[in-house]
Amino acid sequence: MTHALHQPTAALTFNDLTLPCPEGLTLGALLAAQQVNAEQVATAVNGRFVPRTQRDTTPLQPGDTVLTFQAIVGG
């Protein structure tokens, strides 16, 4: 009897997208892969601010939620 092996895809949430999360992925690499202008956004992983200087050394795990924030007008 053959069992269909169904491994859940290791994924993370990036803003409103669900993306694969390969082993070793960093926040900096994710932004580069998504062609985000790194100077024009601030970043948070699972609700915690990640400074620009730490993006390349911040590893991402399956299930993480990565959000970017941008400048807007405000009162």
Place this chain on the structure above:
Amino acid sequence: MTASPWAPYGVELSSRFLLGTAGYPSPRVLADSIAASGTQVVTVGLRRTLAAGGDNGFIDILRQTLRACGARLLPNTAGCRTAREAITLAHMARELYDTPWIKLEVVGDEHTLQPDPWGTVEAAKQLIQDGFAVFPYCTDDLVTCQRLLDVGCQVLMPWGAPIGSGQGLINPFALRTLRARLPGVPLVVDAGIGAPSHAAQALELGFDAVLLNSAVSQAIDPVRMARAFGLAIEAGRAAFEAGVMAPQDMAVASTPVAGQPFLID
């Protein structure tokens, strides 16, 4: 007449008009309104990046305008409901806008957008420890304001009325009390101002500045309204420095009549 300066966090400013940048009909009108207002501080925000929707060029022209006029940015934490959210957003704002100035907003009620005093004090304490210059949006409650000073705030921004309501100064007694009890503390009326006369009243009470947005951006002619507010703010400050007369219960004749030969029966 030369404008008298004030110095929030040691930065000397001649303009007492802090202007919000949201809700203008076009980037060009925003830029022209900033120029017409004479402001030296404009507020900005942050939002989550969404796949759909840009900002129609507002931020680009805002940055160009600020480079030309030299105005400073005051990012806000609008939309935050907890101290933790506000602290996180403030750190993002500092990185994104390259300024330690932060307009701290922690909202406690959805209907009035009334600031949460506990959350605001908690966030202010942490942010000041983290090196921020905190401009807390708060109510006109004296003790809350004192607690914000206790944790290191050097400027306070009590509301005049709920955000965007345009009601003016709904509790002048509380505002007068703040001014009297907190001499020397830079006080900015933030929110609720709808007309230039409201702004003038705040300055006449001895407040150091006003912060407003909707009253200009929602005007039929925002550029003209920005100019009108600028004039009113200057007039209100001049009146305060000149000394507004104390109101009297009864009439006090202004024309001297002693010795005049009239009304003799």
